[in-house]
Amino acid sequence: MIRNHLLFAVALVALLYVSCSKVPTPQTSISFEQLLVNSKVNPSTIESDQPLFSWIVDVEGYNKSQLAYHILVASSQEKLNEDEADLWNSDKVNSDKSTFVKYQGKALEALQKYFWKVKIWDEKGASSEWSEIQEFKMGLMNTENWGAAKWITLNKDTRTSPHRFRDYKTGKMKKPELVDGFPASYFRNIVNVNKQIENVQAYVCGLGYYELYLNGSKVGDHVLDPAPSNYDKQAYYVNYDITEQIKSGKNAFGIILGNGFYGQNISWKRDPESDKDLAYGPPTVKLLVKLKYEDGSSEDFYTDENWKEATGPIVFNNIYGGDTYDARYELGEWNTVDYNDASWGNAKVAAPKIKQISANQIPPIKKLKEFEPQKVFKAPDGNWIVDFGQNIAGWVKLNIQGKAGQLIEITTTEALLTNGKDIFQGSTGGGANGMAQIYKYICKGDGIESWEPKFSYHGFRYAKIEGISKKPDADMIKAVLVATDIQETGSFTSSDELLNKMHSISKWTIVDNLHGIPEDCPHREKCGWLGDAHAFCEYALYNYDMYDFYIKYMEDIRTQMRPTKGHNNPEIKFQVPTMIAPGKRTSTYAKIDWGVATMYLPWYNYKFYGDDTIVKEYYEEMRNLTNFYLDFKGENGIMQDGMGDWCPPRWDRRKNFCHGMRPYNFSKCLFL
Numbered sequence: 001m002i003r004n005h006l007l008f009a010v011a012l013v014a015l016l017y018v019s020c021s022k023v024p025t026p027q028t029s030i031s032f033e034q035l036l037v038n039s040k041v042n043p044s045t046i047e048s049d050q051p052l053f054s055w056i057v058d059v060e061g062y063n064k065s066q067l068a069y070h071i072l073v074a075s076s077q078e079k080l081n082e083d084e085a086d087l088w089n090s091d092k093v094n095s096d097k098s099t100f101v102k103y104q105g106k107a108l109e110a111l112q113k114y115f116w117k118v119k120i121w122d123e124k125g126a127s128s129e130w131s132e133i134q135e136f137k138m139g140l141m142n143t144e145n146w147g148a149a150k151w152i153t154l155n156k157d158t159r160t161s162p163h164r165f166r167d168y169k170t171g172k173m174k175k176p177e178l179v180d181g182f183p184a185s186y187f188r189n190i191v192n193v194n195k196q197i198e199n200v201q202a203y204v205c206g207l208g209y210y211e212l213y214l215n216g217s218k219v220g221d222h223v224l225d226p227a228p229s230n231y232d233k234q235a236y237y238v239n240y241d242i243t244e245q246i247k248s249g250k251n252a253f254g255i256i257l258g259n260g261f262y263g264q265n266i267s268w269k270r271d272p273e274s275d276k277d278l279a280y281g282p283p284t285v286k287l288l289v290k291l292k293y294e295d296g297s298s299e300d301f302y303t304d305e306n307w308k309e310a311t312g313p314i315v316f317n318n319i320y321g322g323d324t325y326d327a328r329y330e331l332g333e334w335n336t337v338d339y340n341d342a343s344w345g346n347a348k349v350a351a352p353k354i355k356q357i358s359a360n361q362i363p364p365i366k367k368l369k370e371f372e373p374q375k376v377f378k379a380p381d382g383n384w385i386v387d388f389g390q391n392i393a394g395w396v397k398l399n400i401q402g403k404a405g406q407l408i409e410i411t412t413t414e415a416l417l418t419n420g421k422d423i424f425q426g427s428t429g430g431g432a433n434g435m436a437q438i439y440k441y442i443c444k445g446d447g448i449e450s451w452e453p454k455f456s457y458h459g460f461r462y463a464k465i466e467g468i469s470k471k472p473d474a475d476m477i478k479a480v481l482v483a484t485d486i487q488e489t490g491s492f493t494s495s496d497e498l499l500n501k502m503h504s505i506s507k508w509t510i511v512d513n514l515h516g517i518p519e520d521c522p523h524r525e526k527c528g529w530l531g532d533a534h535a536f537c538e539y540a541l542y543n544y545d546m547y548d549f550y551i552k553y554m555e556d557i558r559t560q561m562r563p564t565k566g567h568n569n570p571e572i573k574f575q576v577p578t579m580i581a582p583g584k585r586t587s588t589y590a591k592i593d594w595g596v597a598t599m600y601l602p603w604y605n606y607k608f609y610g611d612d613t614i615v616k617e618y619y620e621e622m623r624n625l626t627n628f629y630l631d632f633k634g635e636n637g638i639m640q641d642g643m644g645d646w647c648p649p650r651w652d653r654r655k656n657f658c659h660g661m662r663p664y665n666f667s668k669c670l671f672l
Contacts, residue, residue, distance in 0.1 A: 202290075252339070409467055414462070513532075
């Protein structure tokens with residue numbers, strides 16, 4: 001009996017030893033809601049050497065926190081399934097950091113796809129399961145990876161439409177002059193695909209706005225691509241996955257290229273504070289298509305001197321003035337395989353001066369919403385006025401039936417006269433920029449004709465239509481909101497309707513003034529004034545995902561900087577931005593109340609997102625500019641420079657231009 005009890009005790013101890021020798025890590029109900037690389041889900045054009053990993057989790061209970069994380073990065077999904085991290089194995093890192101964790105692995109190669117996953121431990125040491133496998137793909141990363149792709153531009157302007165001209169008149173001109181600007185260009189080429197396709201990626205950089213077509217259909221849903229920049233220093237390309245659009249056999253690629261800001265050579269050229277010619281040159285484009293076949297081979301297709309060119313129905317385009325479309329000059333199915341391009345010429349190879357081409361990381365500009373007429377009435381001159389009920393940035397779209405050669409002219413404005421009987425053009429009527437907001441469509445006389453612009457946008461609520469014979473309705477005309485597609489992340493509501501209305505108006509102000517840069521307005525200037533940029537920055541960050549947007553805009557500010565003499569120490573030159581960034585309209589060096597955007601924007605981005613990368617990246621620019629402004633300090637400690645109350649009440653700018661810009665008119669003294 002005693003022996004039996006002894007055997008039982010020994011067996012029990014052995015069982016306890018075996019069960020305790022492999023203590024499993026306690027599991028917890030942690031699930032991953034979102035996994036991000038550089039703030040994006042499965043991005044396709046990462047160009048940083050050390051991408052940043054972030055994750056958002058869902059977990060039950062209260063007072064929960066992260067104790068540690070473990071990241072694996074591999075070159076294939078198969079390896080990652082086996083927990084084989086041939087690029088980076090972070091091991092278990094004791095940290096509560098779950099955002100912007102910097103990659104610390106082997107060097108990443110251009111155009112390669114990588115895979116990653118993460119697991120975390122909570123405050124009690126309980127671990128999650130591994131997340132689902134995510135991926136990210138590197139971009140072109142440098143100019144060498146564009147391979148044999150060449151810049152092409154229009155070789156010959158063949159426009160003959162009498163409507164290719166517009167009136168240009170600034171306030172000091174006695175009469176308008178006719179201008180036509182650079183023409184919109186149409187390019188096409190055929191590529192023959194004889195193997196089974198695994199994947200096809202297109203990379204396109206437009207110096208000027210472009211649209212890419214494949215086999216008769218537009219590629220992607222972007223408009224007004226790419227975002228504006230200081231093109232001679234920094235241009236942006238866009239990547240499209242066209243695997244589903246390309247087919248076996250012959251494929252037709254087409255590109256329409258407009259002026260955008262790159263080729264804007266009309267407005268502001270008489271501005272004393274701008275370059276004499278605001279254009280960087282005629283619009284130019286580069287396309288690289290990388291085909292990967294199922295047999296493991298690959299092939300490149302690209303723009304070069306073999307591409308065909310023509311002009312077409314877009315006979316005028318200017319970012320300020322608008323588009324003119326003469327439908328009588330349409331090119332038919334010009335972007336399809338069977339189109340006869342025998343009458344087309346060959347594109348010209350160009351060599352624009354650009355220091356760097358990077359992947360566009362900010363959200364694209366898109367058509368976001370349509371508005372139907374809310375009220376339609378006749379003006380005293382007999383033409384129709386349409387009220388869309390909301391002031392927006394964008395354009396109008398038409399469905400019209402008319403005779404061949406019939407001109408439809410749409411003038412867009414933000415306001416009516418005080419009596420409400422006609423449009424008031426005000427700042428949308430040209431003035432300083434010399435170009436009124438007008439869209440023109442010339443009918444071809446072939447049933448119902450549908451049209452909307454491609455290469456300009458306006459700020460408006462009202463549209464006055466000249467050249468139609470019947471009252472316009474929602475079937476004939478709509479307004480289209482066009483802006484950078486930022487995602488709303490914040491919200492506000494209260495019991496006070498006035499506060500709610502103020503919030504709504506403020507949000508409209510943000511959306512209407514984002515077109516790749518933070519603008520002062522979407523009509524008269526369309527400029528990235530630094531003062532406006534930092535004035536609404538915090539409000540924008542509270543309400544929208546602006547992480548990438550301000551990173552891009554800081555690069556605009558950096559590339560706009562130029563050597564500027566110090567005030568007290570003119571022998572010292574500082575790198576100082578101009579009042580406006582980007583572009584050739586500068587308005588001189590940035591006074592402190594505008595230039596502080598250089599310090600504020602990185603700080604706000606860090607404050608709202610917790611990523612110190614932007615502060616570290618631009619620290620030297622921030623420090624240098626601070627020293628520049630300190631160099632204005634007088635003996636009394638007050639800065640002797642700045643805009644201040646540059647537009648005080650009852651100020652007549654023409655009679656007393658300098659009065660509003662003197663130090664003693666500052667609304668706030670600056671002590672340094």
